[in-house]
Amino acid sequence: MLVSAVALGVGVATPAAADTRRDSIRVLNSLPVSVERSAGYDRDLFRHWSDLDGDGCNTREQVLIDERRSGEVRGCDVAGGRWRSTYDGDVTSNPSSFDIDHYVPLKEAWDSGAWRWNAATRERFANDLGFAGALIAVSASSNRSKSDRDPAEWLPERGVCKYAKTWVAVKYRWRLAVDSTEKSELRRILRGCSSKMRVPSIARIVTQ
Numbered sequence: 001m002l003v004s005a006v007a008l009g010v011g012v013a014t015p016a017a018a019d020t021r022r023d024s025i026r027v028l029n030s031l032p033v034s035v036e037r038s039a040g041y042d043r044d045l046f047r048h049w050s051d052l053d054g055d056g057c058n059t060r061e062q063v064l065i066d067e068r069r070s071g072e073v074r075g076c077d078v079a080g081g082r083w084r085s086t087y088d089g090d091v092t093s094n095p096s097s098f099d100i101d102h103y104v105p106l107k108e109a110w111d112s113g114a115w116r117w118n119a120a121t122r123e124r125f126a127n128d129l130g131f132a133g134a135l136i137a138v139s140a141s142s143n144r145s146k147s148d149r150d151p152a153e154w155l156p157e158r159g160v161c162k163y164a165k166t167w168v169a170v171k172y173r174w175r176l177a178v179d180s181t182e183k184s185e186l187r188r189i190l191r192g193c194s195s196k197m198r199v200p201s202i203a204r205i206v207t208q
Helices: 024-029 059-066 106-111 119-126 140-146 160-173 180-190
Strands: 020-023 070-074 077-084 098-102 135-139 196-199
Touching: 020 024, 024 160, 024 180, 024 196, 059 077, 059 098, 059 135, 098 140, 106 119, 135 140, 160 180, 160 196
Parallel strands: none
Antiparallel strands: 020 196, 070 077, 098 135
């Protein structure tokens, strides 16, 4: 097994203080550029909604707790909770109507380099609570619309600058590649946004 030379975070509970702000185009340019590998993906290769920090709440429950706009936390549930989907603005008080979205979809991650990772690294990616942008609660309809498409193929109805910057941040954190079309579209978007973006620490990556 080979461990990535940059191992600053563990992909579970990286302190928010480790995040920095940098020029978004420079961060994008730091990503490797590669043709995607489309063969071999299976969603079951990414074990998700685990409880990697051992607090008794699984990842889905934790994201719903963290992203609630209102409500009282009782154990791993939110009583009287209210959530707002950043992709389309939908609001719900029924968490079962919302999906937890991997900002960079699991298949996109696989195609962009996760096919090299071992099972534990893929599980950490699928349950990454160390960077707030990695997993978000969104309406099921917007999540299904997005599916496994990258920003050259799909963009949200609102918050496009935030979407592009967060996409780049997640790829940076996990050292995932971008393909040339994806990079061109991200550069186009970012040129119309404020220059700075939040950059997370690098996650620990172990390859097979």
